Amino acid sequence: MGTTSERPRATRTDDAVTALVSLWLIAGLLLDAWAHSNRPGLETFFTPWHAVFYSGFAATAGWVALLVWRQWRAGRRGLAAVPLGYGPTLLALVVFALSGVADMVWHTVFGIEESIDILFSPSHLGLAISMAVIVTTPVRSVWRDPAPGTLARLWPALLGTGLAIAEVMVFLEYGNALLLRATWIVTGFSETTNNSATQIAVRMLVTNAVLLLPLLFLARRWGLPPGAATLCTVPLLILSGAETGGTNWSTLFSMLIAAVGVDLLALALRPSADRPRAYWLFATLAPLFTWSLYLGVASAAVGRLPAIVELWTGAPVVAAAVGLALGALMLPGGPVLDPAAPRS
Template sequence: MGIRPRATLTDDAVTALVSLWLIGGLMLDAWAHSNRPGLESFFTPWHAVFYSGFLATAGWVAWVLWKQWRTGRRGLAAIPLGYGPTVLALAAFALSGVADMFWHTIFGIEESIDILFSPSHLGLAITMCVIVTTPVRSAWRDPSPGTLRRLWPALLGTGLAIAEVMVFLEYGNALLMRATWIVTGLSSTENNSASMLAVRMLVTNAALLLPLLFVARRWGLPPGAATICTVPLLVLSGAETGARNMSTLLSILVAAIGTDLLAQALRPTAERRWAFWTFATVAPFFTWSLYLGVASAAVGNLPTIPELWTGAPIVAAAVGLLLGALMLPGGIGTEGADPGRKDAGVSTPDSGPGVASTTG
C-alpha cells in the first residue's frame, strides 16, 4: 500500500482558501434566506457561488491527489495524511447536493427554522465540516512547531468550521443579537427572553472557546489565533442580520483580540495545565463582559436586572473552566502523555513524529 505522504504547507493553504469560497457561498445563501423572503427556486445566484465553491474545492483536492499519482503512488498511498476523510466527504457532499435539489423540488423552499433541520441540509453541513477542517487534520501529522506561518491554514479552517456549524445553530447564535435586544432580554424574566439569551450566550461561548482549547492543547496558540478563528463567524453573523448588529460584532472582535493577548501572556498548552485552565476561564469572562458592556453603552443604560448581567459572564467563565478541565483533566507526563501531541513520548505509526501513516 505504501507510506502515506504529508501535504505541503502550500497544499493546505490552497485547501483553506478554496474552502473559504465554499463557506462564502454558504454565507451568501444564509444572507438570502434571512433577507430575501419568498425564495421559490433551488437555482439562485448564491447557490451558484456555493456549489461552484464545492467544485473548486473538489477540483483542488483532485489535483493534490494527482500530484501524488504522478510520483508513482497508487491507491490510498496517493492520498496525503488528513485528506482521506476529505475525499469521502466530497463524494457525500455531492450526493447531499443532489438530494437537496430533489428535496426542494418535492417539498419547496424552507423559510423558517425548518431550513436548519432539513436532512439534505444536515448532510451538507456534516460533509462541509469534514472538508473545511482538512488543513487541521493535515497539520496534526506535522511535527514542525505550531507557528502562525505553519498553522494559519488550520486556524482558518477551524474558523470556517465554527461559522459553518453556527449556520445550522442559528437559533443559538448570540452574535445575531442587537444591542437593544441584549439589554431588553436581560431586563425581564417574562416570555423567556432572558433564558433564550442566556442559552444563546452559552452555545456561542462553547463554539468560540472549544476550538481554541483544542488548538492550545495540541500546538499552543500562536499570535492572532483567536482572531483568525473568530472572524468567519463575525462575517456570517453580519451577513445574516444585514449588518444591523455592528456593536455586537465589534465587541466580539475586540474580545478576540484581547483573547489573543491573553493567550500570549498565559501561553496555555497541554504541559501548562494551570495556564490552560486559567485561559479557559478568563477568556469567556472577558468576552461576555465586553459583549454586555458594549450593548449597554450602545443603548445608554444597563439591563434592569443586575443578577442577570453580572452573573452571565460568571456562568460563561464557569462553563469555560469545565470545558478546559474536561479537555485537559490532568498533566502531561510519561504515563499520562497525550497521544495526539508530537512530544507524547511514545510514537505510533499514526501519530508519531516524522512517521507517516496509511490511515486518516
C-alpha cells in the same frame, strides 16, 4: 516506476490552497444564508447564491483531486496516493455531492424552506456535516506535527477552524448570540416575564462553547500563536453581520475586540498541554472577558445597564464556569500523548 506505500504529507502551500478554496465554499454558504434571511419568497433551487456555493465545492473537489493525481503520477497507488489528513476529505466530498443532489430533489418536492426548518432539513444536515470535514482538512494535515505553532505555519489550520465555526453556527442560528442587537440584549436582561432572558442566556452559552472549544483544542495541540483567536472568530463575525444586514454592529464590534483581547490573554498565559494551570486559567478568563465585554458594549450602545443586576453580572461568570469545565474535560491533567509518536 515502482509504487510506494508511504502516505505523503501535503505541503504548507497545498494546505493554504485547500483553506482558500474552502473559503470559497463557505462564502457561498454565507451568501445562501443571507438570501434565506433577507430574500423571503425564494422558490427555486437555481439561485446565484447556490451557484457560488456549488462552484466552491467544485473548486475544492478539483483541488483535492489534483493533489491525489500528483501522487498517482509519482507512483503511489490506492490510499498511498492520498495525502495525510485528506482521506476523510475525499469521503466528505462524496457525501457533499450526494447531499447536494438530495437537496435539489428535496426542494423540488417540498419547496424552499424559509424558517427554522432550513436548519433541520436532512439534505442540509448532510451538507453541513460533510462541509465541517472538508474545511478542517488543513487541521488534520498538520496534526502529526506537534511542534509549537506559529501563525505562518498554522494559518491554514486556523482559517479552516474559523470556517468550521462559522459553518456550525449557520446550523445553530437559533443559538447564535452574535445575531442580537444591543437593544435586544439590554431589554431582554431587564425583565423575566417572558422567555427573552432565557433565550439570551442560552445563546450566550451555545456561542461560548462553539467559540471556545476549538481554541482549547488548538492550544492543547500546538499552543495559540498570536492572532489565532481573531482569525478563528472573524468568519463568524462576517456570517452574523450578513444574516442581520449589519444591524447588530455594536455586538460584532464587541466580539472583535474580545477576540483581540483573548489573543493577548493567550500571549500572556501561553496555554498548552504542558502548562495545565495556564490552560485552565485561559479557559476560565477568556469567556469571562468576552461576555463581560459583550454585555458592556451593549449597555454602552443603549445608554443604560440591564435592569436585572443578577443577569448581567452573573451571565459572564456562568460562561467562565462552563469554560473551566470545558478546559478540565479537554485537559484533565497528566501528560498528553503524541498521536504521531510510535507505539510499543
